[in-house]
Structures are given as structure tokens and as C-alpha cells.
Amino acid sequence: MKMTVRVLALLTALSAVTVSADHWAVLVAGSYSWSNYRHQAGICHAYHVLHDHGIPDDHIVVMMYDDIAYNDLNPTPGIIINQPGGPNVYEDIVKDYTGRDVTPEVFFKVLTGDQAGVAGIGSGKVIRSGPGDHVFINMVDHGNTGFFSFPNGIMFADDLLNVITNMHENNQYREMVMYMESCESGSMFDGIYPDNIGFYAATASDPKESSYSCYYDDSRNTYIGDLFGCCWMENSDERDLTTMTLGEQHLIISECNNESHTPWYGQPSMQDEVVGAFLGKGNEKQRKSPTGWHSKEDTVPSVDVPLFILRNKLKKASEDEKVALQAEINGLFKKREFVQETTLNIATLATGDQELAEYYLDNPMRKVSDWTCYKRAVKAFNDKCFHFGENTFAIKMTPTLLNLCENSFGIDNILRRIQEVCKFGFVTGIE
Known part of the structure; x- marks a missing residue:
């Protein structure tokens, strides 16, 4: 009781x-x-x-x-x-x-x-x-x-x-x-x-x-x-x-x-x-x-919302409008290629091996153990290369930086390569 x-x-x-x-x-x-x-x-x-x-x-x-x-x-x-x-x-x-x-x-x-x-x-x-x-x-x-x-x-x-x-x-x-x-x-x-x-x-x-x-x-x-x-x-x-x-x-x-x-x-x-x-x-x-x-x-x-917005516009566009919209779509892909090429250049300089850099770009790492390196690399990529708020596609490139950190290529080396590659000034509109 x-x-x-x-x-x-x-x-x-x-x-x-x-x-x-x-x-x-x-x-x-x-x-x-x-x-x-x-x-x-x-x-x-x-x-x-x-x-x-x-x-x-x-x-x-x-x-x-x-x-x-x-x-x-x-x-x-x-x-x-x-x-x-x-x-x-x-x-x-x-x-x-x-x-x-x-x-x-x-x-x-x-x-x-x-x-x-x-x-x-x-x-x-x-x-x-x-x-x-x-x-x-x-x-x-x-x-x-x-x-x-x-x-x-x-x-x-x-x-x-x-x-x-x-x-x-x-x-x-x-x-x-x-x-x-x-x-x-x-x-x-x-x-x-x-x-x-x-x-x-x-x-x-x-x-x-x-x-x-x-x-x-x-x-x-x-x-x-x-x-x-x-x-x-x-x-x-x-x-x-x-x-x-x-x-x-x-x-x-x-x-x-x-x-x-x-x-x-x-x-x-x-x-x-x-x-x-x-x-x-x-x-x-x-x-x-x-x-x-x-x-x-x-x-x-x-990540593909901007692309599908353009494709949806294209479906209902007049013939004259379609030319301009297709040009926008082509431009979007070119901008994305620029982001990928920039990231590849950073990784190539950091590793000294383009083949390895391409592997890192195509095989993103997803587990962080070296937070100090990764955070500094991501912040530098955001500050020096592509501000994420203005260029959302660039966010997809960050696991390549993680590959560099987790494979011991050194944060000072990574930051130096970011500084060397990203000399193109402020970029916007890469979606």
C-alpha cells in the first residue's frame, strides 16, 4: 500500500x-x-x-x-x-x-x-x-x-x-x-x-x-x-x-x-x-x-530549385522568351562550372596532384573530425571565394575542403591556396 x-x-x-x-x-x-x-x-x-x-x-x-x-x-x-x-x-x-x-x-x-x-x-x-x-x-x-x-x-x-x-x-x-x-x-x-x-x-x-x-x-x-x-x-x-x-x-x-x-x-x-x-x-x-x-x-x-524555376518558365514561355530563358539556363551551368573549377584549382594546389583533387571533388567526405581545420577552410571559402548567401551552389563544394582537412593537407596550406585562387573579386548569383 x-x-x-x-x-x-x-x-x-x-x-x-x-x-x-x-x-x-x-x-x-x-x-x-x-x-x-x-x-x-x-x-x-x-x-x-x-x-x-x-x-x-x-x-x-x-x-x-x-x-x-x-x-x-x-x-x-x-x-x-x-x-x-x-x-x-x-x-x-x-x-x-x-x-x-x-x-x-x-x-x-x-x-x-x-x-x-x-x-x-x-x-x-x-x-x-x-x-x-x-x-x-x-x-x-x-x-x-x-x-x-x-x-x-x-x-x-x-x-x-x-x-x-x-x-x-x-x-x-x-x-x-x-x-x-x-x-x-x-x-x-x-x-x-x-x-x-x-x-x-x-x-x-x-x-x-x-x-x-x-x-x-x-x-x-x-x-x-x-x-x-x-x-x-x-x-x-x-x-x-x-x-x-x-x-x-x-x-x-x-x-x-x-x-x-x-x-x-x-x-x-x-x-x-x-x-x-x-x-x-x-x-x-x-x-x-x-x-x-x-x-x-x-x-x-x-540545390536545383533555381534550375527548375527556369525550366518551368521555359515550358510556358513564348518563342521569343524561350531564347532568353535558355540563355539563362546555359549561364547557370557555366556559373556552376566556374565554382567547380575554382574548387578543383584550390584542391590541386593544396595536394599537388590534380587526379587526387578530382577524386576529392567527385567523392565528398561527410564526417568531420578536425573541426578546427574544416571551419577555418569553410569560412575562408565563404569570405574569399563565394559568399554562400549570394552563391548557394558553392555550398556543395565544402566537402572537398573537408577531404583536404581530414587527409592532413594542413589548414595553412589550404588557406594559402584559397587566397591564391580566389582573386576574382566579389561574385553573386551562382545558384
């Missing part, structure tokens, strides 16, 4: 912790430009998922460049949609950090509650989570092995790990869930995270795969959704989040996100937590899509 009383008391105490837990969320779109429309559309949609499930605005931090809603290319100024015929997800959106304030440094300060660190920046809002609280993070952009790109800056996996483990040690959360959408996003967590710090992540792709985009919009001439993001958000719009577990939602997302794998990382027991513990348990203002679940048969690899 005494044992039963003790068990009941323990369950009651645990239940009280869960019920009284605050919900906090940070939503990040790490890109800009019209061709990346889908990233900000997804973050705006994510905001409404959380808001409509009862998480108050002062507990949600949104970081987005904010150059889409009133972009000159937007046929519906002030309106952003994330699915065909869907609602305006830009309506009533919270915008805490925009433009040049969307950086890894600001993100880390927001996540760790560093109020002084963001003084005078954006809204100055941070999350103030404590030992009983649940934190949800959604990040959407381009990425590659071991990093996630921001409009200005690069977030590396080891830095993210350090921030989260420090938060755990400082009792700044009870449990944390992260949904990350980018190419090779699994590399941000694979083999890195312990399984006992109350952390769980699901990603749009494994460490070696592209993520995928969907919903090409003819009137906007761009893709308005990302496959992984639309899968979890449309599911969350339609389901009762107080009964569906993270594990159950992951199975649904995995089936929907069928162009790439959808791995999860972290603490296995968290798959038994209900989704509502992180996305909110309210239902009063939930607004479901008027058009329901959509077929996602027009998916394309995220």
Missing part, C-alpha cells in the same frame, strides 16, 4: 511538472532572395502552427530576412503562402530579427536567454526557459556537411552542440525538440549528440542527401514549400497534438518526405512525448488549410 502511494505521488509530481511547463520556440529562416521563397514561407507557417496551438507570441522568437512579402516579384504584395491555395501565413506574423540581424551569433544569444547580448538588436526578445520547460526549434535553409547557412554567417554543428549541452548543464530546459530542414541536415547531429540530455532532432535528410522542395507556383514562379516542412506542418494543422507522439509524427513525416530519408537523433524516450508538449496543446484558434493535404509530386532537390 505504501509503495502504491509513493508511486502515485511520483506520477502526480511528474504530471505537475509537465502541466506547468512553459513552451518556448525559436523559428529561423536562414536565407533570402525570391528563389528561396519557400524558406520564409515555411517559418511563417510554423509560427501559425505554434500560435494556433496556444503558444503566446512572447514565447515565440522569429528570425527571417523579410524580403519576400513585399518583393517586386511577388504578384500578391503582403501575402505569402506555403501550400497551393493556402492561407496568408505572413498575416499577423511576429518578426523579431530581420535582415542582417539573422545571424548564428544572434540565434545563440536568443536560445540561451542572453538579453544583454541582443540589446539594441531587433526586438531584443530571447527565450527565458527554465528547468521545467519545453523548447521547440525549427530551422530552414541551405546547408552541407556539419553546417547550416545563415544570410550572414555559418552555424557549425560543434558550436550548436556546445550551446545545447551548456543549456542542459545550466538547467535551461527540460526537453528540447529541433526540426531542421536543409541539405545534409543529418550531419548536424549524426554521431554527435548524447542520448541523455533531453534533446531530440528530426531532419529533412540524412548526412549525405539533398533535401527537397515542392509546390511550384506558376503565378509566383518559385517553389513555395519544402517537402519535410510541409509534411510536418500540414500534419500538425490537421491532427490532435495532445494525443499524437513525436514518434508517431515522425513515421508520418518519413512516409510523406519520400524523396530522402528522415532520420531522428537524440534521446529515444522522447519519441513517446506528445507533439503538443512542444508545439502547443491548444486548439481554439487552429486554422486548418481550406484545401487540405496536397499531392507533392513536383518535388525537386533543393
Whole structure:
């Protein structure tokens, strides 16, 4: 009898912790430009998922460049949609950090509650989570092995790990869930995270795969959704989040996100937590899509979105327009060849062996052990050769730099070769 009383008391105490837990969320779109429309559309949609499930605005931090809603290319100024015929997800959106304030440094300060660190920046809002609280993070952009790109800056996996483990040690959360959408996003967590710090992540792709985009919009001439993001958000719009577990939602997302794998990382027991513990348990203002679940048969690899945008334009163009569009497509391939040739030149000089350099270019390495070398090489490639925010295709070249680091060609040697090759000045528009 005494044992039963003790068990009941323990369950009651645990239940009280869960019920009284605050919900906090940070939503990040790490890109800009019209061709990346889908990233900000997804973050705006994510905001409404959380808001409509009862998480108050002062507990949600949104970081987005904010150059889409009133972009000159937007046929519906002030309106952003994330699915065909869907609602305006830009309506009533919270915008805490925009433009040049969307950086890894600001993100880390927001996540760790560093109020002084963001003084005078954006809204100055941070999350103030404590030992009983649940934190949800959604990040959407381009990425590659071991990093996630921001409009200005690069977030590396080891830095993210350090921030989260420090938060755990400082009792700044009870449990944390992260949904990350980018190419090779699994590399941000694979083999890195312990399984006992109350952390769980699901990603749009494994460490070696592209993520995928969907919903090409003819009137906007761009893709308005990302496959992984639309899968979890449309599911969350339609389901009762107080009964569906993270594990159950992951199975649904995995089936929907069928162009790439959808791995999860972290603490296995968290798959038994209900989704509502992180996305909110309210239902009063939930607004479901008027058009329901959509077929996602027009998916394309995220890196090839600019190419498929041009090809879609070409299909409906007049004969005169087709000439100019084909020239644009040819130009896109030439720009990409320039990036590849530049990378090959760097690798050839660093190794002294063109055949080996070609092998590294064609056989990207995906596991980082020498973080110091890799981070310095990637930053130098971004700063001296092709700024990733302006030249997203260049992100694909970074595993070649990883090959150089992991095969002991030396960071000083690599940096010298980057300096020697990249003397062509500031380059933009290589997508």
C-alpha cells in the first residue's frame, strides 16, 4: 500500500511538472532572395502552427530576412503562402530579427536567454526557459556537411552542440525538440549528440542527401514549400497534438518526405512525448488549410530549385522568351562550372596532384573530425571565394575542403591556396 502511494505521488509530481511547463520556440529562416521563397514561407507557417496551438507570441522568437512579402516579384504584395491555395501565413506574423540581424551569433544569444547580448538588436526578445520547460526549434535553409547557412554567417554543428549541452548543464530546459530542414541536415547531429540530455532532432535528410522542395507556383514562379516542412506542418494543422507522439509524427513525416530519408537523433524516450508538449496543446484558434493535404509530386532537390524555376518558365514561355530563358539556363551551368573549377584549382594546389583533387571533388567526405581545420577552410571559402548567401551552389563544394582537412593537407596550406585562387573579386548569383 505504501509503495502504491509513493508511486502515485511520483506520477502526480511528474504530471505537475509537465502541466506547468512553459513552451518556448525559436523559428529561423536562414536565407533570402525570391528563389528561396519557400524558406520564409515555411517559418511563417510554423509560427501559425505554434500560435494556433496556444503558444503566446512572447514565447515565440522569429528570425527571417523579410524580403519576400513585399518583393517586386511577388504578384500578391503582403501575402505569402506555403501550400497551393493556402492561407496568408505572413498575416499577423511576429518578426523579431530581420535582415542582417539573422545571424548564428544572434540565434545563440536568443536560445540561451542572453538579453544583454541582443540589446539594441531587433526586438531584443530571447527565450527565458527554465528547468521545467519545453523548447521547440525549427530551422530552414541551405546547408552541407556539419553546417547550416545563415544570410550572414555559418552555424557549425560543434558550436550548436556546445550551446545545447551548456543549456542542459545550466538547467535551461527540460526537453528540447529541433526540426531542421536543409541539405545534409543529418550531419548536424549524426554521431554527435548524447542520448541523455533531453534533446531530440528530426531532419529533412540524412548526412549525405539533398533535401527537397515542392509546390511550384506558376503565378509566383518559385517553389513555395519544402517537402519535410510541409509534411510536418500540414500534419500538425490537421491532427490532435495532445494525443499524437513525436514518434508517431515522425513515421508520418518519413512516409510523406519520400524523396530522402528522415532520420531522428537524440534521446529515444522522447519519441513517446506528445507533439503538443512542444508545439502547443491548444486548439481554439487552429486554422486548418481550406484545401487540405496536397499531392507533392513536383518535388525537386533543393540545390536545383533555381534550375527548375527556369525550366518551368521555359515550358510556358513564348518563342521569343524561350531564347532568353535558355540563355539563362546555359549561364547557370557555366556559373556552376566556374565554382567547380575554382574548387578543383584550390584542391590541386593544396595536394599537388590534380587526379587526387578530382577524386576529392567527385567523392565528398561527410564526417568531420578536425573541426578546427574544416571551419577555418569553410569560412575562408565563404569570405574569399563565394559568399554562400549570394552563391548557394558553392555550398556543395565544402566537402572537398573537408577531404583536404581530414587527409592532413594542413589548414595553412589550404588557406594559402584559397587566397591564391580566389582573386576574382566579389561574385553573386551562382545558384
